[in-house]
Amino acid sequence: MAEAKKTATKTVKKTATAKKTAAKKAPVVAPKLNDATYATGKRKDSVARVYLMPGKGNVIVNGKxxxxxxxxxxxxxxxxxxxxxxxxxxxxxxxxxxxxxxLSGQAGAVKHGISKALEKAEPELRAVLKSAGFLTRDSRVVERKHYGFRKARRSTQFSKR
Known part of the structure; x- marks a missing residue:
């Protein structure tokens, strides 16, 4: 009985340490953002923190x-x-x-953040970005479900008889 408890605690410890090492394997490397322009972009439920720095056109999102x-x-x-x-x-x-x-909301949030960062870095681009509609926050979000309905607008099937 005592041996069974010991082996059970050993397996629990092994799985706990395995989970810890799995979490440690993928550290997020912070980029060197010395002369970066920062902006936040939003779309639906997504929020993007965007750093813009002089370079060659590389776009990295969440380390990829x-x-x-x-x-x-x-x-x-x-x-x-x-x-x-x-x-x-x-x-x-x-x-x-x-x-x-x-992913769609995240792409829109990154686009909004890039636009705002470009406008901060080069204020003369504001007119171009504004006319394209990239600086305005798209305020459309999912409509809530209403009581008496199956979804936000979908009601139950109606029967005359």
Missing amino acids: PAAEYFRRAVLQMIVAQPFGVTKRETSYDIVAMVEGGG
Whole structure:
């Protein structure tokens, strides 16, 4: 009986240490942000912290290249839109930390953050970014579910008889 308890506690300790080492294996490396311009972008439930620094056009999102983090081409296009409008594709490097929401909301948050950071770095780009609509926060969020309905707007099926 005592031996069974000892082996049980050993296995519990092993799994606990395995979980700790698994958590330690992937540390987030903080980039060197000496002369970076900082801005936050928001979309739906996502919040992106964006650092813009002079570079060659590399975009890193949550420690991964943007093409690897946002695998769908549409999302990659959304992230690159501010650079296309301002013709600054190879002028800056981006480091973004984004959390919350899904991939679509995160891509929109990164786009909003990049636009705000570009405007801080080069104030003369404000007119171009504003006319493209990249500086305004998209305030559309999911509508709440209402009582008496199955979803936000979907009601129960109506029967005449």
